[in-house]
Amino acid sequence: MISIDAIQKTAETLMEKAAIEIPEDYLDGLKAAADVEDGDLSSFVLQAMLENYEAAKQDRRAMCGDTGCPRWYVKMGNEARIEGGPIALETVLRRATANATRNVPLRPNRVHPLWRTDHDNNVGIGAPEIEYAFEPEGDWIDLVTVHKGGLFGTDYRMLFPSDGIAGIKRFYLDSLVAFGKRGLACQPAIIGIGLGGSKDACMVLGKRAACLRTVGNRNSDPRIAEMEREFKELGNSIGMGAMGFVGKSMVIDCHIEVGYCHTGGMQMSVHAFCLSSRRAVARIHGDGRVEYRTDPNWFTDYQRRETVEWNVLPSLSKSA
Amino acid sequence: MERASKPKQIRLSTKPTREDLAALKIGDIVYLDGLIYTGREGVYMRVLEGKEPLPLSLPEESAANFHCSPAATVDQDGNITMGAVTATASFRFSKWIGDWLRISGAMLIIGKGGMTSHDYKEHFVPNGAIYLTTVGYGTGALLGRGIKRARDIYWRKELGLAQAMWLIGAENMGPFIVESDLEGNSLFERENAKVSANLERVYAGTKPAVLKRFGETDDRSDELIS
Numbered sequence: 424m425i426s427i428d429a430i431q432k433t434a435e436t437l438m439e440k441a442a443i444e445i446p447e448d449y450l451d452g453l454k455a456a457a458d459v460e461d462g463d464l465s466s467f468v469l470q471a472m473l474e475n476y477e478a479a480k481q482d483r484r485a486m487c488g489d490t491g492c493p494r495w496y497v498k499m500g501n502e503a504r505i506e507g508g509p510i511a512l513e514t515v516l517r518r519a520t521a522n523a524t525r526n527v528p529l530r531p532n533r534v535h536p537l538w539r540t541d542h543d544n545n546v547g548i549g550a551p552e553i554e555y556a557f558e559p560e561g562d563w564i565d566l567v568t569v570h571k572g573g574l575f576g577t578d579y580r581m582l583f584p585s586d587g588i589a590g591i592k593r594f595y596l597d598s599l600v601a602f603g604k605r606g607l608a609c610q611p612a613i614i615g616i617g618l619g620g621s622k623d624a625c626m627v628l629g630k631r632a633a634c635l636r637t638v639g640n641r642n643s644d645p646r647i648a649e650m651e652r653e654f655k656e657l658g659n660s661i662g663m664g665a666m667g668f669v670g671k672s673m674v675i676d677c678h679i680e681v682g683y684c685h686t687g688g689m690q691m692s693v694h695a696f697c698l699s700s701r702r703a704v705a706r707i708h709g710d711g712r713v714e715y716r717t718d719p720n721w722f723t724d725y726q727r728r729e730t731v732e733w734n735v736l737p738s739l740s741k742s743a
Numbered sequence: 744m745e746r747a748s749k750p751k752q753i754r755l756s757t758k759p760t761r762e763d764l765a766a767l768k769i770g771d772i773v774y775l776d777g778l779i780y781t782g783r784e785g786v787y788m789r790v791l792e793g794k795e796p797l798p799l800s801l802p803e804e805s806a807a808n809f810h811c812s813p814a815a816t817v818d819q820d821g822n823i824t825m826g827a828v829t830a831t832a833s834f835r836f837s838k839w840i841g842d843w844l845r846i847s848g849a850m851l852i853i854g855k856g857g858m859t860s861h862d863y864k865e866h867f868v869p870n871g872a873i874y875l876t877t878v879g880y881g882t883g884a885l886l887g888r889g890i891k892r893a894r895d896i897y898w899r900k901e902l903g904l905a906q907a908m909w910l911i912g913a914e915n916m917g918p919f920i921v922e923s924d925l926e927g928n929s930l931f932e933r934e935n936a937k938v939s940a941n942l943e944r945v946y947a948g949t950k951p952a953v954l955k956r957f958g959e960t961d962d963r964s965d966e967l968i969s
Contacts, residue, residue: 463749463750464750464770464920464930464934467749467750467772467878467918468878468879471878471879471882471885471918472878472879472882474882474885475879475881475882475883475884475885476884478884478885478887478888479827479883479884482884482887482888484814484826484827484883484884484887485814485826485827485883485884485887486827486883486884487827487829487879487880487881487883487884488811488812488813488814488826488827488828488829488830488881488883488886488887489812489814489829489831489880489881489883490814490827524816525816527814527826528814528815528816528824528826529814529826530812530813530814530815530904530905531903531904531905532812532905534903534905539903539906541903541904541905541906543903543904574832575832580952580956581954582952582953583953583954585953586950586952586953587950589948589949589950590949590950590951590952590953592948592949593946593949593950593951593952594952596945596946596949600942604931604935605856605857605931605935606855606856606879606880607832607855607856609879609880609881657945660945661938661941661942661945662937662938662941662942662945663938665879666876666878666879666880666920666931667931667934667935667938668934669934669937669938697880698879698880698881699881699883
């Protein structure tokens with residue numbers, strides 16, 4: 424049985440880590456981009472960002488003033504049991520979000536869409552979002568918080584099989600160019616692409632591709648992995664860098680996730696995670712141990728399964 | 744690889760003289776000293792549409808308007824803790840900016856992403872104002888370090904923490920980039936023109952979607968298919 428107090432305490436720590444500590448994989452990706460950037464203004468921007476991450480860690484202050492919209496991804500092993508059940512779990516995730524907003528502090532970004540009511544704690548109707556997934560084995564719970572920033576950099580389009588790869592490339596470039604101007608997408612970023620599913624599932628896939636996979640990680644389908652490499656290259660060949668200035672750093676990495684869709688369609692979404700790629704992860708084991716990390720390891724073979732039954736031998740499963 | 748030349752860096756008062764601003768070129772890097780106030784749609788609507796009087800003397804106290812909501816909190820005794828600060832995108836405030844510059848006497852508009860050179864020539868140039876863009880975006884922790892202290896907060900209850908008007912004391916706060924000059928030239932527009940020259944080559948081999956959307960055609964009677 425996993426104690427509810429341990430979940431709240433861990434969740435509050437995760438909120439702070441996400442806001443303050445840039446994940447190592449993104450930092451390494453940005454340093455690599457800074458090494459090859461030769462646009463004078465773009466280079467200045469990337470150097471300033473690298474200094475900013477250091478300042479945030481030294482001062483224990485949020486790396487960006489717009490601390491994004493905190494959300495939770497929760498994953499449980501099949502044997503995990505939560506003290507108080509799912510209602511208690513959701514209560515403490517909401518409480519941790521509100522407490523961290525005051526204590527870090529974070530910017531209270533969440534308001535009612537019409538009445539602009541602001542509880543000053545990032546909690547409200549549907550906020551924070553809490554999404555769930557499960558794995559076949561384990562007595563643990565993984566808590567992932569993502570504080571996705573930005574109003575820009577995301578788009579959706581219904582494409583069709585006849586649009587093909589050329590149409591996918593066009594919409595990808597359109598999204599990068601449109602939102603990259605003046606740096607509204609806060610690039611260079613991890614770009615997530617969702618393909619297929621239904622309209623809502625497609626948006627979810629693209630967002631998770633951007634926020635829940637690390638720089639350098641590749642899709643388990645080798646042909647999709649090849650597309651990811653090609654699309655990263657394509658985005659960086661636009662000639663646009665940080666803040667929309669002339670440069671070559673637009674995409675730190677490109678991740679593509681797919682879902683089976685209607686036979687007549689090919690839904691596509693594009694999501695840009697920003698220069699402050701805020702994600703933090705912890706696993707709380709059944710025995711109370713807590714391990715912090717920055718890789719959500721969300722897209723396991725189980726999450727991408729294609730079959731009716733899941734009967735892969737436990738020793739072959741990558742469900743950790 | 745040839746290393747990029749480092750842009751020029753300048754300290755600037757938040758109550759600058761016209762000569763100070765005339766010396767700035769687009770692309771220069773600026774660090775600010777003095778009082779800065781935040782103001783975005785909430786403040787603009789309250790003052791310009793609601794005709795509420797300004798809660799402080801402008802531009803006597805500050806001529807620097809930051810399009811910003813800080814990551815900050817106010818305790819029950821009114822003590823302010825300010826962590827990181829970064830700007831919000833300014834293009835959304837175009838409809839208010841002319842009246843705001845006239846009423847506030849602001850000479851520095853600080854934000855994210857700039858505004859159009861049309862706005863600069865129409866509103867900024869006649870009021871002797873320029874635009875400074877934040878960097879990144881955003882260097883929230885670096886900018887937070889440049890805040891000596893949060894001096895005051897106005898309309899906290901009426902507008903909420905994010906939209907309230909914060910008065911902050913800056914010391915060597917930056918970096919900011921000079922996006923527009925006193926003639927109304929825009930750095931972003933200059934850079935965008937250079938990037939655009941490359942786009943045809945990048946798009947080679949892609950094709951337009953078989954189903955168009957409004958916006959790609961302005962003819963609402965268009966069948967949209969191609």
